[in-house]
Amino acid sequence: MIPRLSVKGLKVHYPIRGGVFRRTVGWLKAVDDVSLDIPAGKTFGLVGESGCGKSSLSRAVLRLQDVTAGEVRFRSEGGVPIEIARLGSRPLRRLRREMQIVFQDPQSALNPRLRVGTIMSESLRALETLNSEERRRRIADSLEAVGLPADTVERFPHEFSGGQRQRIAIARALISRPNFIVLDEPVSALDVSIRAQILNLLLELQRSRGLTYLFVSHDLSVVRYVSDRIGVMYLGRMAETGPTEKVFTSPLHPYTKQLLAAVPVPKPRARRPALTLQGDPPSPIDLPPGCAFQSRCPAATGLCRVKAPLPRDAGGGQVVSCHHV
Numbered sequence: 001m002i003p004r005l006s007v008k009g010l011k012v013h014y015p016i017r018g019g020v021f022r023r024t025v026g027w028l029k030a031v032d033d034v035s036l037d038i039p040a041g042k043t044f045g046l047v048g049e050s051g052c053g054k055s056s057l058s059r060a061v062l063r064l065q066d067v068t069a070g071e072v073r074f075r076s077e078g079g080v081p082i083e084i085a086r087l088g089s090r091p092l093r094r095l096r097r098e099m100q101i102v103f104q105d106p107q108s109a110l111n112p113r114l115r116v117g118t119i120m121s122e123s124l125r126a127l128e129t130l131n132s133e134e135r136r137r138r139i140a141d142s143l144e145a146v147g148l149p150a151d152t153v154e155r156f157p158h159e160f161s162g163g164q165r166q167r168i169a170i171a172r173a174l175i176s177r178p179n180f181i182v183l184d185e186p187v188s189a190l191d192v193s194i195r196a197q198i199l200n201l202l203l204e205l206q207r208s209r210g211l212t213y214l215f216v217s218h219d220l221s222v223v224r225y226v227s228d229r230i231g232v233m234y235l236g237r238m239a240e241t242g243p244t245e246k247v248f249t250s251p252l253h254p255y256t257k258q259l260l261a262a263v264p265v266p267k268p269r270a271r272r273p274a275l276t277l278q279g280d281p282p283s284p285i286d287l288p289p290g291c292a293f294q295s296r297c298p299a300a301t302g303l304c305r306v307k308a309p310l311p312r313d314a315g316g317g318q319v320v321s322c323h324h325v
Contacts, residue, residue, distance in 0.1 A: 001039035001040070001042075002039065002040060002075065003037040003038055003039055003040070003073075003075065004038055004039065004040040004041075004042075004074070004075055004179065004180055004212040005037070005038045005061060005072070005073070005074055005075075005180060005212065005214070006036075006037050006038075006071075006072075006073040006074075006075075006081065007034060007035055007036050007037070007057075007061060007070070007071070007072055007073075008035050008070055008071040008073075009033050009034075009035060009069065009070040009071065010031055010033070010034045010035070010057065010060060010061075010067065010069075010070035010071070010072065010085075011029070011031055011032055011033060011034075011067070011068040011069040011070050012029075012030045012031035012053070012056045012057070012060050012065060012066075012067060012068055013027045013028065013029050013030065013032075013068040014027065014028040014030060015027060015028075016028055016285060026285060026286075028284055028285050029236045029284065029287070030053045030056040030057075030236055030284070031053045031056050031057045031060060031236050032053075032235075032236040032237050033070070033237065034053075034057060034070075034233075034236075034237065034238050035238070035311070036231055036238070036241065038180075038212055038213075038214060038229075039212070039228075040075070040179070040210070040212055041206070041210050041211070041212055042212060042213075042228040042229065043206070043212075043213040043214075043215050043226050043227045043228050043229075044213070044214050044215065044227065044228070044229050044230070044231065045215045045216075045217065045223035045224075045226065045227030045229070045230040045231070045244065046058065046214065046215065046216045046217070046230070046231050046233060047217060047218060047220060047223050047230060047231070047232055047233070047259070048218070048232055048233035048234060048239075049218070049234070049281065050218065051235075051281070051284065052233040052234055052235060052236065053233055053235070053236040053237075054216045054218075054233055055184060055216065057233070058101075058182045058184050058214055058216050059101075059182075060072065060085075061074075061182065061214065062099055062101055062182055063084055063085070063087065063092055064101070067085040067086075070085065071083060071085055072084050072085040074095065074098075074099065074180065076095070076098055076179075077098070077179055082095065093127070096127060096176075097127045097128065097176040097177070097178065098176075098178045098179050098180060099178055099180050099181075099182075100173035100174075100176060100178040100180075100181050100182070101173065101181065101182040101183075101184060102166075102169050102170055102173050102181060102182070102183050102184065102186050103169065103184055103186075104184050104185035104186065104188055104189055105189045106157075106162065106165035106166040106168065106169045106189070107157065107162070107165060107189075109169050110157040110165060110168060110169065111157070112156065112157055112158055113156075114156075115153065115154060115155065115156055116152050116153050116154075116155055116156070116157065116168055117139060117152075117153030117154065119157075119168075119172065120139045120142065120153070120168075120171065120172050120175055121135050121139060123172055123175050123176060124138060124139075124175060124176070127176050128176065138175055139153060139171075139175065140153075142171040142172070142174045142175045143168075143171050145171065145174060145205065146167040146168075146170050146171045146174070146201060146205075147167060147201065148164065148167055148168065148171065152168070161194075162189065162190050162191065162194065163190055163191070163194035163197060163198060166186065166187075166189075166190060166198055167198070167201070170186075170198075170201070170202070170205075174205070174209075178211070179209075179210065179211060179212060180211070180212045180213075180214075181211055181212070181213055181214075182213075182214045182216070183202065183213055183214065183215045183216065184216045185216055185217055185218070186198065186202070186215075187199060187217075187219075187222060188217065188218070188219065195222070199222065199225060199226055202226065203226060213226070215227055220248075220259065220260065220263050221263065223244070224244055224245075224248055227244045228243070228244060229241065229242065229243055229244060229317075230242070230244050230247055232247070232253065232255065232256045232259065234255050234281075234292060234293055235281055235282070235284055235287065235292040235293075236284065236292075237292060237321065238311065238319075238321065239253045239255045239256060239293070239320070239321055239322075240252055240253040240255075240256045240318065240319065240320045240321070240322075241311075241318070241319045242314075242316070242317050242318030242319065243316070243317045243318075246316055246317060246318055247318065248260065250316075250318075252314055252318055252320040252322065252325045253320050253321070253322050253325065254293065254297045254298065254299050254322065255277075255293050255296075255297070258277040262277075277296055277298075278296060281296070282295055288305070289305065289306060289308075290303075290304050290305045290306050290307055290308055291304040291305075291307075291308055291309055291322075291323070292308070299324055301323070301324070303323050304323055304324075307323070309321045309322050309323045
């Protein structure tokens with residue numbers, strides 16, 4: 001399948017400054033040599049512990065975060081892939097109509113001093129040249145698509161529930177008619193009773209509009225529900241990628257196995273694999289040589305302590321970075 005988004009060898013490193021003159025004394029490698037492809041109309045789920053680099057990666061593919069090295073290629077509808085990692089500001093602005101993001105906390109993402117209509121029209125003014133009537137029609141269409149009434153435009157964000165605010169945030173992302181959307185923890189700030197509604201809305205929008213998603217979450221059950229393929233990140237690197245059901249039923253990397261073993265199940269007497277993951281991750285500022293997971297891995301050997309594993313095809317669509325798989 002033709003990828004909508006293709007990432008090759010992506011690196012996002014943040015400088016660590018110290019001393020009186022604030023010189024660079026080191027680097028925090030938030031994303032370190034990550035590659036992935038997302039076919040058009042599909043969902044790639046990105047999971048991992050807090051601090052593993054999920055958000056840095058998701059912002060880098062939209063150029064909301066500068067890229068240190070690597071390639072990010074985006075294919076417009078019917079067009080050729082465009083390298084956006086080094087794209088200038090003017091062509092990047094034109095491309096932003098096709099690439100949008102929905103943030104984790106809708107309350108923080110929406111300006112509390114502006115009415116919803118003004119919030120949404122700002123996006124259109126920044127990205128397209130439309131008259132007032134065209135803007136009103138586009139806003140009404142977006143709100144209708146997420147199940148909100150037309151009078152929503154006259155109200156302020158604080159007048160809505162959390163689920164309704166997230167619908168507004170989704171409507172704002174849809175208003176430029178994109179074909180690729182980054183969903184950065186879109187339901188983690190919502191009540192459990194509302195999460196299913198928002199997830200089903202996202203799936204329906206994907207089916208009706210042919211949208212491509214990068215879905216970032218730490219909730220494995222949510223990722224399994226919405227994703228066609230998933231990637232498991234650990235300290236800036238991809239530990240394992242593969243088809244969703246394949247990874248959930250036959251995980252290969254020791255870290256993936258431990259993540260799945262930690263997921264609670266509604267069967268108290270069900271037999272589950274023993275948890276052997278111990279301790280905290282090493283500091284991302286001072287990673288040990290070799291495999292970054294070696295200090296917590298029950299299967300680590302001397303090879304893991306001296307040589308970092310490279311991603312390799314394990315068959316069945318799974319790619320794993322482990323010496324012993």
